[in-house]
Amino acid sequence: MERTTEIAFQIILYAGNGKSNAMEAIQAAKEDDFEEADRLIEAAGEELSKAHGFQTQLLQEEANGQEASVNVMLVHSQDHLMTSMTVRDLAVEIIEIYRHK
Secondary structure, rough: HHHHHHHHHHHHHHHHHHHHHHHHHHHHOOOOOHHHHHHHHHHHHHHHHHHHHHHHHHHHHHOOOOOOOOOOHHHHHHHHHHHHHHHHHHHHHHHHHHOOO
């Protein structure tokens, strides 16, 4: 269970970083700094990819027959990751709106 919690914390860390980068990218676009907005969206994607990597590791282990322990922290991390991915996707669209105003 301890290992699952450690992985959950990694997912939360990287998902949070990705979400923060996406929100900062929107702010940069509001200020017409699209170079910075693009850089931050790229950084958001990289952070979310790291979080997704930890998630994929758990999925692969379970698919290979390793018993998966699920705790509230893991459930929370999955929620956090999916929310952060949605924020990044919406940030891309919002930036495009600002870019073409």
